[in-house]
Amino acid sequence: MTKKTDNSTNAQGKKSLRTLDIAYIGASVALIAICSWISIPTTIPFTLQTFAVMLTVLLLGGMRGTIAITVYILLGAAGVPVFSGFSGGIAKLLGPTGGYIIGFLGTSLVMWAFEKFLGKKIWVYIAAIVTGLIVCYAFGTTWFIKVYTADDGSKATLAMALSSCVIPYLIPEVIKVILALTIGTNKAIHSVIQ
Numbered sequence: 001m002t003k004k005t006d007n008s009t010n011a012q013g014k015k016s017l018r019t020l021d022i023a024y025i026g027a028s029v030a031l032i033a034i035c036s037w038i039s040i041p042t043t044i045p046f047t048l049q050t051f052a053v054m055l056t057v058l059l060l061g062g063m064r065g066t067i068a069i070t071v072y073i074l075l076g077a078a079g080v081p082v083f084s085g086f087s088g089g090i091a092k093l094l095g096p097t098g099g100y101i102i103g104f105l106g107t108s109l110v111m112w113a114f115e116k117f118l119g120k121k122i123w124v125y126i127a128a129i130v131t132g133l134i135v136c137y138a139f140g141t142t143w144f145i146k147v148y149t150a151d152d153g154s155k156a157t158l159a160m161a162l163s164s165c166v167i168p169y170l171i172p173e174v175i176k177v178i179l180a181l182t183i184g185t186n187k188a189i190h191s192v193i194q
Helices: 019-037 049-060 062-077 090-094 098-118 122-147 158-165 166-186 188-192
Strands: none
Touching: 019 049, 049 062, 049 090, 049 098, 049 158, 049 166, 062 090, 062 098, 090 098, 090 188, 098 122, 122 158, 122 166, 158 166
């Protein structure tokens, strides 16, 4: 009688994706898109994207979560309307708000690194999310300053970028972090997904 092998590890011992992993990644991409469509239009639209990004990495783990976020960004770059306002295309990524979308990848990579080196503990998740959001906002705000030009031809300053793109979002981000942690660290949900 032969032993049944786990199809998640290939011949070289490297972990590979199972069909179920691909389904979870696809569902997470859809969740991020849906959360981006729930939007309050402002200079940087207020959406639930960051919530979905944090939740994706918490539920799927670093590798699968980062793959899901990369797929989401690539779909949007290809023109699929997965970004806020049912938009997509490379122009959206190259525009003033594109840095925040690319910053989602930074968030997931930071969260993956924390998970890999510090383990799966609640304080690690909190530190990872906070650090990941700082990376996302730093990249997005820097990009905004570099790319944004007002109707009168003036460029954005750091003070203008912070007052338009960061400060108004701090309290909503705290709420999204708490919500993502509450759902993403739920043991019952984790037992199904892992």
